[in-house]
Amino acid sequence: MPLTIGLTGGIGSGKSTASQWFEQQRIAVVDADIVAREVVQQGQPALQEIEQAFGAWVLEKDGTLNRKALRNHIFQNKEARQVLENITHPKIRESIIHQLQMIQSPYGILVSPLLFEAQQDQLTQRTLLIDCSEATQISRASQRDQQSIEQIKMIIATQMPRTEKQKRATDIVLNDTSQELLFSQLRALHLKYLALSEVTE
Structure with a gap:
């Protein structure tokens, strides 16, 4: 099995945008x-x-x-x-x-909102957290999903706390600002993962 990166993040963090970016680089993604x-x-x-x-x-x-x-x-x-x-x-x-x-592909991505909660990180060699503030999560998710702020807060409350995910993640990308900045951070990690995949072959 090739090098597997576990990709996670809370609701509205941008993990779907990140996983789509990896797919565009022809990296296999298991969702x-x-x-x-x-x-x-x-x-x-x-x-x-x-x-x-x-x-x-x-x-x-x-x-x-x-x-x-x-x-x-x-x-x-x-x-x-x-x-x-x-x-x-x-x-x-x-x-x-x-x-x-x-x-x-040279390495694979396992994208999961419950990567740590469901112990799916055990299936990976590294983990990548797409991270942002709770205020950003609420703003994005309410615009995207037409859910109430109360519903979104309930979902956040059922997920592992942001600070705990930060402790567990091998790599962290902060996604509080622009998509351009997100992609530039992902490009650097993509090169890193390609290099690591050659070592693990």
């Missing part, structure tokens, strides 16, 4: 959010297990997962969140490992 959606699609074992654990109300009329209802439920119930994670996290991890093993 944990996409994997998380794939494992609960119709016909997947996880969807049946979720229905058994929570009840038929978690399904839409067409049999797909009612994401909004389930998300609201686990936000208000820590035990329910744990039940859901016990069902989905092992399956997500298995799929991520498989996709990382298929990477053909």
